[in-house]
Amino acid sequence: MKTLFARGVPHLAALVATAPVMASLPYAPAQAQATRITVPALPLAEALQRIETATGATVVYDGTAIGDSMSMPVIDATTALDAVRQATGRLAVSVRADETGRIIVTGAGDIVVTARRDEAETGLLVRATTTSSRTGQALRDQPRNTQVISSRLLEEQQAQTMTDALRNAGVTVNTATVQGGVGYSVRGFGAGGLVNGLPAAGSDGSGIAGTTQPIANIERIEVLKGPDALLAGIESLGGTINIVTKKPSAETRLAMAAETGSYGQGRLTIDANRAIDADGTVSARVIGAASTADRNYGGYRGNKDFLFAPGLRFKNATTDLIVSASVGEQKFGPTPFVPLNPRTNRPFDVTTTQPLFRRKDQGIEINTTQFAADMTQKVTDWLTVVARGQHQKTYVNVQQYSPFGVFPSGDGRMAISNSRSAQGLNSDAVDVYARFKVATGPLDHLLVAGYTYVDNDTTAFSSSTSTVLTYNFLTATQPPRDFAPINRTDSISSSTQNGYYAQYLMKAWKLSLLAGVRHNVVDTASQFLVWRETASNHSVATTPNFGLVFDVTDDIALFGSLAYGYAPTSSIGRDRRKLPDIKSRNAEAGVKITLFGDRMLINASYFRLRQSNLIITDPTDFLFPIAVPGLQSTGIDLNLSGEILRGWTMQGAYTRTDYKYLTPSDFGNVVVAQPKDNYSLYTSYRHSFDTALSGGVGAGLFGRSSASVDMTGSYYVPPARQIDLNVFLKSGAIDVNLGLRNLFDRRNYNVTYSSTYLPVAEPRNWRLTVGYRFR
Incomplete structure (x- = not known):
């Protein structure tokens, strides 16, 4: 059985091993298209500072108007002005360039922030956390290994069930049940189930939580590796699956x-x-x-x-x-x-x-x-x-x-x-x-x-x-x-x-x-x-x-x-x-x-x-x-x-x-x-x-x-x-x-x-x- 599997692992290992080589690929086109600007969703003040650094432009903003609002992701903007407009999104602020080329961001009174589509619906990479962290930290800043499966990925793969979705996260799925559920384990131990950060029906061990959530209504699936009694309470022995x-x-x-x-x-x-x-x-x-x-x-x-x-x-x-x-x-x-x-x-x-x-x-x-x-x-x-x-x-x-x-x-x-x-x-x-x-x-x-x-x-x-x-x-x-x-x-x-x-x-x-x-x-x-x-x-x-x-x-x-x-x-x-x-x-x-x-x-x-x-x-x-x-x-x-x-x-x-x-x-x-x-x-x-x-x-x-x-x-x-x-x-x-x-x-x-x-x-x-x- 080891010989059967050995044929599969090298292919994966070879692909992963190419990551350092691939890391150098973007820089050639980046040099040819120096105006391409990409900035993730960040506190808006930090996003504007990154745009300044990347472009050399001067961005002047009203700190009172901006507060600690979050920016929208900036994706392949061609100018500093375009990047700032992407970052401010639907925020009730004014963005303009003055005669000297400075980019001015201003707002009057309280800023009105409208709801946007989550990044899990528009892209593959998800940076921001949702209900899986009460500290509000971004996923990169959390001291644990977390994998997020976005709805965009599920659409591309035409996933129809949770079993289809969790193939992407190294989760072992047990379909050998006749009780109407599917069992999940992470790293060899049972995985607790949450829906929007809350224990769901069956989370006390009497059933399988979350497995019946229709894919059409899922924004993201957060697979938290390792136990997390602090978040889930009970039944999270090997990991937590938050839908x-x-x-x-x-x-x-x-x-x-x-x-x-x-x-x-x-x-x-x-x-x-x-x-x-x-x-x-x-x-x-x-x-x-x-x-x-x-x-x-x-x-x-x-x-x-x-x-x-x-x-x-x-x-x-x-x-x-x-x-x-x-x-x-x-x-x-x-x-x-x-x-x-x-x-x-x-x-x-x-x-x-x-x-x-x-x-x-x-x-x-x-x-x-x-x-x-x-x-x-x-x-x-x-x-x-x-x-x-x-x-x-x-x-x-x-x-x-x-x-x-x-x-x-x-x-x-x-x-x-x-x-x-x-x-x-x-x-x-x-x-x-x-x-x-x-x-x-x-x-x-x-x-x-x-x-x-x-x-x-x-x-x-x-x-x-x-x-x-x-x-x-x-x-x-x-x-x-x-x-x-x-x-x-x-x-x-x-x-x-x-x-x-x-x-x-x-x-x-x-x-x-x-x-x-x-x-x-x-x-x-x-x-x-x-x-x-x-x-x-x-x-x-x-x-x-x-x-x-x-x-x-x-x-x-x-x-x-x-x-x-x-x-x-x-x-x-x-x-x-x-x-x-x-x-x-x-x-x-x-x-x-x-x-x-x-x-x-x-x-x-x-x-x-x-x-x-x-x-x-x-x-x-x-x-x-x-x-x-x-x-x-x-x-x-x-x-x-x-x-x-x-x-x-x-x-x-x-x-x-x-x-x-x-x-x-x-x-x-x-x-x-x-x-x-x-x-x-x-x-x-x-x-x-x-x-x-x-x-x-x-x-x-x-x-x-x-x-x-x-x-x-x-x-x-x-x-x-x-x-x-x-x-x-x-x-x-x-x-x-x-x-x-x-x-x-x-x-x-x-x-x-x-x-x-x-x-x-x-x-x-x-x-x-x-x-x-x-x-």
Whole structure:
């Protein structure tokens, strides 16, 4: 298996190794076109100073009018005046050049700042943070390795699911589930899920948070590597996936996109946005999407979804208030799979283009309603208050035969359950904090103090008449017995989380020091109605974190961090005692480099992540869980994102991780479903033929190394590699994107925890998207 994977890694390594060579490429055209000016989004005063330095022009501005407003990114401006006008954007300021050539920026009274489209919607490289940092630091200035997947990238790649999106970030995705969700792990440990910085339905471990967010409403996905109990509270042991939804802006925009492709799929998306008052301080946005398909690539029911997401925003110089809602419905078939033959220890030779159990209508239905509000209020120059609230209601209905085990004879007989199941989840979350900024001599201080409240309720339903059947998937021509109806409530559980936190950031010279602490109180209660039992748990934990950033130059920064994660458990062992809570610790050091005039960001780090213990099913009694020794992962994490040359963009990630258990185990010592290597590299180039016509091509390589199915290492899922290709054409308001996924039709399998459920990845298929912007 190492030899199979070895063919894939050198290609990625070779591409990454060319970065130093590529770094010299932009300077030749820069010398030929010395007036090209590019400046990232910065505090406006700093952006104007950079324009002065780059052009030699004199820029005079009214500091009172500008305040600490943020600039718009400046991209390939040809003159200093053009650069200043791009930087000021929709700020209510006057920009003019006087008779001596000086550029004058003035404003009258209070400055009115209108909402703009986020940079994640307009470009590949995202510099500014959103809800993943309460200090307000840019991503480059944070002492951790963070990768951002922008909506612009998702559009280019024609991503339709979170699984499609997270291929770009070195995240291991487990699709071998029959409970209606997808599991994610970062660096070998479970990843917590947030939506707009708040824990979502299922964030207490009762479900998968965020996986049902429709791609059409996602502005960006922030993958925070390493535990972050300070931000997420609980369940963030290896990392955090923060999904940021799209926001209204003052830009007038009406766009529509239609998509078709393999398996009879069709999708229509409409995005309407505009300011609704004269000065642009109030804006509204409505996103609607609907899709259907005849079937999925495994012959199961076709994926269908519906989304309606309105939002309203008020933004001026001191207040930014967003109120939004989304209503979504998703129906999708299960990932096709094959079992392992216990006699040959190889996958059964069965077709994967039709359901293994001869029934097409298996699948999952998810209905989600979400209401959210987010307010940032600048009270004074030294005090900002942020308040966020979110309500989510989710209902999951699963109609799918569940495999329990293959008979040792290897003749195709399998034990399966015909039970249907469902789950209702309700979540309410509130996060309020204050951010104070002061300066004492050469030191800048920032203090954050806040409180988080999360309430989750989960109700599980199943069938009292279900049974375990014996079914021969090699010889049967008819489906198994029909699904048993859902007719009983199995359990009702609830959890509340109260989190109190504080962060302190100090800046002096080129050094930034960060320290934080969170005190968490979690109460859970469960009623197991079938067994007429109850259980409750009260858990208290205090978790600190520390970090530093040192700016070696304007383009190179070193960082280090020590962060902790925490997950309370209410699992009861066979001796009727509660199993221990799970804790994790991550020590990390790395470097951040900006290249090509701040158009590309590279993060590289070395990490050591340790988890105190694991909860697994008792191999001697499947009815009970047990705690086994914890796990340690050590490795390197590299990611890059941005523009190499004008029109040529690149995004890549590579994570190499070595795993080991803290102490040897009697049940085996191989880490399950965790590949040593995860990698991705996507690049695209667009060329303008004239002012109305442009075209380009994009290509991506996504893969991982082998991963064990069990702790004994009896079978490894082979390495996976997939190459995708996209061709773009834009003519006026029409935008066309033709994509081929798994170009070479390679048979890939996804990671799994079960020898009876080896998920099959997508074969070669195509997608065609045609977009039209009305205004």
